[in-house]
Amino acid sequence: MGTCHGCEVRPELHYDAEFQIWVRVERDGAVSIGMTDISQTKAGRIMHVRVRRPGSLRPRGKPVATVETGKWAGPVPNPFDCVIESANEAVLESPERINRDPYGEWIARVRPSVPIEAALAGLVTGAAAEAGFCERCRADGIECKRA
Amino acid sequence: MEKYLDQEAKTVVIVMTSGPSTPGRCATPFYLGALLASMDAEVTIFFTMDGVRLVRRGVPENLTAMEGGKRIIEFMRDAKAAGVRFHACRPALPGYDIEPVDLVPEVDEVSSGGALADMILSCDKVLFF
Numbered sequence: 001m002g003t004c005h006g007c008e009v010r011p012e013l014h015y016d017a018e019f020q021i022w023v024r025v026e027r028d029g030a031v032s033i034g035m036t037d038i039s040q041t042k043a044g045r046i047m048h049v050r051v052r053r054p055g056s057l058r059p060r061g062k063p064v065a066t067v068e069t070g071k072w073a074g075p076v077p078n079p080f081d082c083v084i085e086s087a088n089e090a091v092l093e094s095p096e097r098i099n100r101d102p103y104g105e106w107i108a109r110v111r112p113s114v115p116i117e118a119a120l121a122g123l124v125t126g127a128a129a130e131a132g133f134c135e136r137c138r139a140d141g142i143e144c145k146r147a
Numbered sequence: 148m149e150k151y152l153d154q155e156a157k158t159v160v161i162v163m164t165s166g167p168s169t170p171g172r173c174a175t176p177f178y179l180g181a182l183l184a185s186m187d188a189e190v191t192i193f194f195t196m197d198g199v200r201l202v203r204r205g206v207p208e209n210l211t212a213m214e215g216g217k218r219i220i221e222f223m224r225d226a227k228a229a230g231v232r233f234h235a236c237r238p239a240l241p242g243y244d245i246e247p248v249d250l251v252p253e254v255d256e257v258s259s260g261g262a263l264a265d266m267i268l269s270c271d272k273v274l275f276f
Contacts, residue, residue, distance in 0.1 A: 012186070075185035
């Protein structure tokens with residue numbers, strides 16, 4: 001675990017190029033998707049989260065969920081073709097949990113429609129993720145805050 | 148409200164007639180557009196009437212819907228990031244002494260009134276702000 005500008009980054013996770021979301025491969029081959037510390041900070045206090053209905057096929061680029069705050073509404077993007085398996089019921093009930101623990105609270109669990117290696121191919125992880133994450137914080141002047 | 152999202156893709160046109168003369172009406176259309184786009188809707192915001200003044204370079208960068216609030220340009224960028232497309236009404240520009248080159252780069256197209264009419268007749272939902 002590392003921090004940049006008060007923003008936590010976990011090198012064991014995989015991230016999209018903008019560091020909006022993190023991705024974790026579970027033991028059963030499913031993949032959890034959540035918001036990064038950068039995303040939850042930029043969004044502000046999260047008031048509503050809605051996830052695509054389990055069983056839905058989601059092409060790459062189509063959101064797996066929507067997030068609403070008082071000043072921002074937007075997607076939780078999907079980095080690969082997948083099928084929605086489940087939503088984190090605790091987050092649906094209390095969305096502000098993401099503001100408190102963005103890496104502990106996944107939003108959607110999905111099953112990739114492509115081999116896992118292909119699904120992760122466009123994501124960054126490890127030292128490259130830490131470096132890119134810090135660069136994003138620096139470039140955008142982001143200082144993270146937790147609820 | 149349904150717990151899960153399962154709407155089919157829709158097309159939505161938001162006709163933005165509000166502008167800097169009514170700042171309090173200038174944030175929500177972008178918030179709603181971003182939300183609709185995140186729910187798989189294909190969203191176009193068409194700026195006309197006072198709305199074209201809102202996309203004049205230098206205006207949304209310095210305008211907030213409420214005192215001390217988030218700048219309108221940031222709401223616009225959120226909507227763009229979610230996939231919303233911006234059209235500015237070509238016939239409305241001369242009345243406000245605006246040239247297409249004066250518009251913020253977030254505007255995708257400068258379109259005719261006929262283009263708006265086509266969109267209204269072919270889309271699933273039309274909203275006016």
